[in-house]
Amino acid sequence: MLEQNNSTSTQSEREIIITRVFNAPRELVFKAWTEPKHIAQSWGPKGFTTRVTQMDLRPGGEWRYVMIAPDGTEYPVKGVFREIVPPERIVTSDEFDEGFEQVIKADLPQGIVITAIFEEVDSKTKLTLQIVHESADDRRKHEEMGVVAGWNSTFDCLDEFLAKIVAN
Secondary structure, three states: OOOOOEEEEEEEOOEEEEEEEEOOOHHHHHHHHHOHHHHHHHOOOOOOEEEEEEEOOOOOOEEEEEEEOOOOOEEEEEEEEEEEEOOOEEEEEEEEOOOHHHHOOOOOOOOEEEEEEEEEEOOEEEEEEEEEOOOHHHHHHHHHOOHHHHHHHHHHHHHHHHHHHHHO
16 A cells, blocks of 8 residues: 655645655656646546646646536636646646535635656655745635645555556
8 A cells, every 4th residue: 555655745835735655757747747648647635536628837837627526616816827847846726616616515725836846866766845825814814725634645546547557
């Protein structure tokens, strides 16, 4: 099963940092994170599927995904890439797309920026996800929505997906 290679911390009142080590080369983890065919198979919490409706992987380019729960509920998300340094780093906004507020009846956090850092460590990849919010209140809202558990479940799915690819 999965070894305990993940951690979550709060570095400031506005940010959450989640780290995971994947038993796969950095280039492969970066591809799984950025290519629609891989995203569709590995993104989202356990039991979810993901439809990539837009992926323009360049600074200023937009992305849109729809995460689909086992019961068919759709959770649309979107963002704009701010920085891309293959295979090392991606900085993007991360927003709830139109319709999300009807699924989650909550005051949704705004202005989220995610930085994904891909580091090579002994032929494995350490992925650090830094989630920065506009305010401590927005971070709290996001945590109450289950962001940490959701990302850890997404990382579990990515880990399983990468293990299949590496085994072949």
